[in-house]
Amino acid sequence: MRAVIMHAPGDVRVEDVEKPVIEEPTDAVLRVTMSCVCGSDLWPYRGYGEQNGPAPMGHEYIGVVEAVGDEVKNIAVGDFVVGSFVASDNTCEICAAGFQSRCVHQVMMGGIGTQAEYARVPLADGTLVKVDGEPTDAQARSLLAASDVLGTGWFAAVAAEAGPGKTVAVVGDGAVGLMAILAAKHLGAERIVAMSRHADRQALARRFGATDIVEERGDEGVAKIKELTGGLGAHSSVEAVGTQESMMQAIQSTRPGGHVGYVGVSHDVSLDGRELFISTVSLLGGPAPVRRFLPDLVDLIMSGEIDPGAVFDLTLPIEQAAEGYKAMDERRATKVLLTF
Amino acid sequence: MRAVIMHAPGDVRVEDVEKPVIEEPTDAVLRVTMSCVCGSDLWPYRGYGEQNGPAPMGHEYIGVVEAVGDEVKNIAVGDFVVGSFVASDNTCEICAAGFQSRCVHQVMMGGIGTQAEYARVPLADGTLVKVDGEPTDAQARSLLAASDVLGTGWFAAVAAEAGPGKTVAVVGDGAVGLMAILAAKHLGAERIVAMSRHADRQALARRFGATDIVEERGDEGVAKIKELTGGLGAHSSVEAVGTQESMMQAIQSTRPGGHVGYVGVSHDVSLDGRELFISTVSLLGGPAPVRRFLPDLVDLIMSGEIDPGAVFDLTLPIEQAAEGYKAMDERRATKVLLTF
Numbered sequence: 001m002r003a004v005i006m007h008a009p010g011d012v013r014v015e016d017v018e019k020p021v022i023e024e025p026t027d028a029v030l031r032v033t034m035s036c037v038c039g040s041d042l043w044p045y046r047g048y049g050e051q052n053g054p055a056p057m058g059h060e061y062i063g064v065v066e067a068v069g070d071e072v073k074n075i076a077v078g079d080f081v082v083g084s085f086v087a088s089d090n091t092c093e094i095c096a097a098g099f100q101s102r103c104v105h106q107v108m109m110g111g112i113g114t115q116a117e118y119a120r121v122p123l124a125d126g127t128l129v130k131v132d133g134e135p136t137d138a139q140a141r142s143l144l145a146a147s148d149v150l151g152t153g154w155f156a157a158v159a160a161e162a163g164p165g166k167t168v169a170v171v172g173d174g175a176v177g178l179m180a181i182l183a184a185k186h187l188g189a190e191r192i193v194a195m196s197r198h199a200d201r202q203a204l205a206r207r208f209g210a211t212d213i214v215e216e217r218g219d220e221g222v223a224k225i226k227e228l229t230g231g232l233g234a235h236s237s238v239e240a241v242g243t244q245e246s247m248m249q250a251i252q253s254t255r256p257g258g259h260v261g262y263v264g265v266s267h268d269v270s271l272d273g274r275e276l277f278i279s280t281v282s283l284l285g286g287p288a289p290v291r292r293f294l295p296d297l298v299d300l301i302m303s304g305e306i307d308p309g310a311v312f313d314l315t316l317p318i319e320q321a322a323e324g325y326k327a328m329d330e331r332r333a334t335k336v337l338l339t340f
Numbered sequence: 341m342r343a344v345i346m347h348a349p350g351d352v353r354v355e356d357v358e359k360p361v362i363e364e365p366t367d368a369v370l371r372v373t374m375s376c377v378c379g380s381d382l383w384p385y386r387g388y389g390e391q392n393g394p395a396p397m398g399h400e401y402i403g404v405v406e407a408v409g410d411e412v413k414n415i416a417v418g419d420f421v422v423g424s425f426v427a428s429d430n431t432c433e434i435c436a437a438g439f440q441s442r443c444v445h446q447v448m449m450g451g452i453g454t455q456a457e458y459a460r461v462p463l464a465d466g467t468l469v470k471v472d473g474e475p476t477d478a479q480a481r482s483l484l485a486a487s488d489v490l491g492t493g494w495f496a497a498v499a500a501e502a503g504p505g506k507t508v509a510v511v512g513d514g515a516v517g518l519m520a521i522l523a524a525k526h527l528g529a530e531r532i533v534a535m536s537r538h539a540d541r542q543a544l545a546r547r548f549g550a551t552d553i554v555e556e557r558g559d560e561g562v563a564k565i566k567e568l569t570g571g572l573g574a575h576s577s578v579e580a581v582g583t584q585e586s587m588m589q590a591i592q593s594t595r596p597g598g599h600v601g602y603v604g605v606s607h608d609v610s611l612d613g614r615e616l617f618i619s620t621v622s623l624l625g626g627p628a629p630v631r632r633f634l635p636d637l638v639d640l641i642m643s644g645e646i647d648p649g650a651v652f653d654l655t656l657p658i659e660q661a662a663e664g665y666k667a668m669d670e671r672r673a674t675k676v677l678l679t680f
Binding site: 093094097098099101102104159230231232242244247255256257262265266267268269270271272273274276277278279280281282283284285286287289 | 433434437438439441442444499570571572582584587595596597602605606607608609610611612613614616617618619620621622623624625626627629
């Protein structure tokens with residue numbers, strides 16, 4: 001089968017690899033119908049972190065079940081399914097508390113690679129959510145978004161306690177930040193401030209529910225948020241980048257007693273204890289437990305209430321995956337969808 | 341009047357100073373009947389932070405109202421009152437959200453000094469809580485504890501979401517840690533683990549509700565908490581020290597999806613973004629909004645439901661304040677009460 005392999009920073013290729021098979025009785029194998037490139041895929045693409053030779057890429061996916069192991073009960077061959085970027089049993093104490101991304105049996109799908117024609121999904125019963133009916137192309141695109149960026153943005157908005165009467169500041173105008181805007185709107189936030197300086201992303205932000213745009217960054221961005229909120233700061237801030245500047249921008253934009261939801265994969269971030277102490281804000285973040293939200297997100301998508309698939313602004317056949325990475329790296333695309 | 345003044349690290353004196361007067365129409369002046377020495381007073385005593393010449397000390401107090409400004413409506417001369425270590429209007433948007441320690445008009449009582457025969461209390465209507473009836477000596481001691489250590493420990497336990505069915509790990513066996521144990525017990529926690537290696541504090545911890553004692557620290561302490569919780573970590577952790585080791589011990593002792601309440605005044609702490617991200621725990625801390633809890637704490641104390649005054653294990657007349665600081669510095673006393 002064809003699969004995307006990263007050989008080194010900037011070196012993404014599409015190659016023939018072995019088609020996956022059932023390895024554990026709790027596995028499923030999917031025929032992937034759509035996958036995509038994640039902002040977090042850009043970190044190794046740009047040379048951050050360890051690189052250990054050729055690596056399969058991708059952790060977002062929707063598809064049709066092709067085979068299941070003997071112990072799989074909830075999912076059957078032929079089902080159309082969506083799963084998150086972390087395979088989880090969905091039954092352990094951590095999963096039961098809603099933190100499936102830290103399941104005691106977790107398997108990171110990124111290590112398996114879903115930018116491929118087929119993918120093995122461990123813990124299929126816990127990981128996969130069946131979609132009833134036949135999704136349209138637009139619905140399929142939205143379901144794919146639910147696999148990570150929508151679910152991650154949703155978690156960030158929930159962690160930030162976005163809701164009625166709240167002003168929500170969103171730091172980061174990538175796909176996750178945009179999805180957090182959509183989530184905040186759905187959760188009933190009164191005012192949603194997108195921190196963005198790119199016209200195309202500002203337009204998407206407004207489409208998804210942003211009421212205000214702030215172009216300033218760092219201290220100036222914080223000052224602007226304060227100005228918009230009577231000097232107090234936002235009730236809720238979403239951090240969807242993962243840098244020192246973006247984390248501090250989110251924390252400092254939040255009023256005392258407010259909440260920060262941070263989901264940008266953290267790179268070279270160090271938080272000063274005294275500054276955090278004085279800020280008196282709640283912090284919750286990390287790898288998002290997308291599985292917690294998936295059933296509801298599937299319902300919202302299939303009933304047409306939300307349209308997160310609009311975040312994909314470039315669609316390419318898998319053979320052109322390298323161009324997809326390049327377009328996102330150069331910010332020519334917000335989020336690239338790969339077809340098969 | 342007599343007041344405690346710190347001239348330099350280790351140099352605490354009791355001196356004659358001007359008796360305070362009403363400066364603002366929202367002020368009250370109290371005759372302080374009891375004050376005490378706080379763990380946070382030990383930081384400057386030990387030479388941490390800036391020292392700018394002689395400074396009045398103390399921010400915990402109970403007493404009788406001696407005078408009120410023209411705009412004070414809720415508090416009258418002769419009232420027996422308790423207030424927190426932060427004067428707050430209790431009406432601004434931040435106060436209304438329960439974060440009075442970050443009131444937009446906040447005044448730190450530590451800058452005024454309450455280890456003194458009299459103290460000016462700004463924003464008296466917002467800051468002070470009247471105690472009905474005549475407190476016994478034991479009740480008065482408990483009310484004094486409510487002024488900071490009890491209220492701070494309570495906030496830490498609430499921030500850590502201590503409650504029924506929860507295992508709570510408490511890092512720090514000083515007065516605040518001990519009060520967090522009392523709070524966790526009152527909040528219904530199932531299991532309360534005191535991390536302490538001092539026999540006298542272990543005994544107090546058990547008295548206040550600890551079900552388990554862990555003597556190990558750092559990685560070994562974390563391993564012990566994991567061992568006690570089926571490998572998962574505590575649901576809730578309280579940090580009541582303020583060092584790098586104690587913060588990491590609290591964060592790492594907490595399971596994914598769990599909550600850390602941190603109230604130790606942060607000194608030279610730096611949190612690694614990646615480690616925090618992976619931990620997937622909620623963090624909430626800072627200067628405790630004691631005023632939020634004071635009315636309930638006063639009721640619990642006056643009805644005999646809680647006995648936090650037991651945390652004071654050394655009582656001295658104010659003239660011996662220097663000995664009180666020394667005893668706490670040398671860990672011969674957990675918490676020193678000063679009488680007048």
